[in-house]
Amino acid sequence: MTTWNLKGTQKHVLICNGSSCMRKEGEEITLAIREEIATLQLDHEIHTSRTRCNGRCKDACVVIVYPEGKWYSATSTEVGRDIIKNHVDPSIHLHDALIYDFVDDELNAVNESSRIEGIMKKEKTNV
Numbered sequence: 001m002t003t004w005n006l007k008g009t010q011k012h013v014l015i016c017n018g019s020s021c022m023r024k025e026g027e028e029i030t031l032a033i034r035e036e037i038a039t040l041q042l043d044h045e046i047h048t049s050r051t052r053c054n055g056r057c058k059d060a061c062v063v064i065v066y067p068e069g070k071w072y073s074a075t076s077t078e079v080g081r082d083i084i085k086n087h088v089d090p091s092i093h094l095h096d097a098l099i100y101d102f103v104d105d106e107l108n109a110v111n112e113s114s115r116i117e118g119i120m121k122k123e124k125t126n127v
């Protein structure tokens with residue numbers, strides 16, 4: 001067990017380690033993200049957490065970055081590394097991997113035509 005002093009942390013990267021994401025290189029992507037953070041000496045700025053399922057299994061492996069509120073589909077270790085590199089170099093292109101973006105106080109789907117829409121929570125509660 002570890003208790004970090006998170007003072008000064010600028011980003012929190014949540015890496016899905018639910019079963020669907022683990023079947024799609026979740027472990028390798030987790031390690032690649034953490035290795036990239038160490039390589040770029042960003043340990044004091046970026047904190048990572050492994051999570052259970054985030055409810056977007058079709059986009060495995062799901063990686064979420066806060067405070068931006070950006071949700072990514074990391075389909076390879078390279079995409080995972082690029083998510084971290086983007087922190088220091090915003091010109092690194094991530095648009096294809098972006099699935100949700102937090103805009104106007106809510107999550108908005110990005111690249112909708114190439115993704116499974118999923119079940120609306122309102123629909124589910126009306127069943």
Ligand code: FES
Nearest residue numbers: 016018021053056
């Ligand atoms: S297991 Fe990762 S989103 Fe479901």
